[in-house]
Amino acid sequence: MVLGGVFWSLTYVLIIKRGFNDKTFGMPFIALSANISWETIFSFVHPHLPPQLYINYAWFSLDLVIVVQFLRYGASEFQKFSPRKICSLFMTAVAISSLAIYLICYQLDDWQGAYAAFGQNLVMSVFFIMMLRSRNHPRGQSIYIGLFKMAGTAVSSIAFYLYQPISHQSLVLPAFYVLIFVCDVIYIVLLYQKCARLNIPVWKRI
DSSP states (O other): OHHHHHHHHHHHHHHHHHHHHHTSOOSOHHHHHHHHHHHHIIIIISOOOTTHHHHHHHHHHHHHHHHHHHHHHHHHHOTTSOHHHHHHHHHHHHHHHHHHHHHHHHHHTOTTOHHHHHHHHHHHHHHHHHHHHHHTSOTTOOHHHHHHHHHHHHHHHHHHHHHOHHHHTOSHHHHHHHHHHHHHHHHHHHHHHHHHHTTOOTTTOO
């Protein structure tokens, strides 16, 4: 779990770096709102035990930077929306995500946040593909972001499958693990192909 947390932290760092380089945000805003909501709940409302708590703090801090990037550069990607409307849209998404995550955890008595975490991870993987297709350019993205995201989720999925009783009683979580991995592979392949078509050096773009 710690290794998975490290890989995900590196993913966030690379998203932030690429976002400042390209003057955009590198995480789909629906996924970002769900992430920051999950991290708020399990850092401050129902805090996990260490070391996961410290990983949550790190993720929360890094995601705050991505939130700033979204609010700062969002108008360049959503040209039909004013900065004020973008801010309102994001705050609405955070409110809905927070309520949904809390109710899912309450209903399933899952204060590990596993169902919410892997569920929103699947949503994120799908939206990364959609973001690439929508922008038609790897702006704000890199092959390393895709690889570290895939590695972080894969390691965490294996850890949950092998060692967490909640996985042994569920058909949904193992399905999430497989679907996330498949979507991450598709994203990496599509990103590689897009960079190749645009003559963008895939492995030099960090």
